[in-house]
Amino acid sequence: MSEETYTTNLDSCNPSDCASCTANCSSAGGKNQGTIPNVPNPTIKLTLDDDSVLECAVLTTFPVEDFGEYIALVPLNENGKNKDGETYLFRYAEEGDNPVVSNIEREDEYMAAAEAFHDFIANLKSEEELSKEDEK
Template sequence: MSEQNMNTDEEQITVTLTMEDDEEIDCAVLTTYSANGREYIALLPLNEEGESEDGDVYLYRYEEVDGEPTLGNIEDDDEYDIAADAFDEWMDEQEFEEL
């Protein structure tokens, strides 16, 4: 990931990721959350109609620098496992709250 732009509308916050091959992918922001002393963001890729296609979720480090959201790649497998486990816990809480 080399660049991101965040857009807010009344229904959802979206991010446009520009990948290393210059492909742009629109994603819905599912949540930002903390794990092991760091902040992360979970993004759901959207198709041209604004819908999720395959259910993949992208996880990135998240921080605000001078008031601007900044995303960073998770390079370490152990860190990714921590971030993924925390996201799974968040998803479980969401499903429980919907019942």
């Protein structure tokens, strides 16, 4: 991906809501906070170095202490699917109401973002755990 930043309009709640939501809104998992909502993810289109365009689903945004906010994107194939589980991490910011995605250039910054994302994924609840909580 080139070094410029990319912006897009996302037609749903702020993606960072899912990572740190305290509003208990239904699109962020309702009472099941800390889970990836079972709703279609917004997408973003990235222009790569060769000028091709790659559509990605926004998985979540998340903070990284001492570095800032980051976004996890899942690349989609021509059918809108991702079968290999690959995930891309980028810096995330907002300019006005527009999200801005940019490359992570430093290795220490990338490693901190990758560790924070890993922790986020490790703390997600499974569908089975959510069903048990619903029964209570």
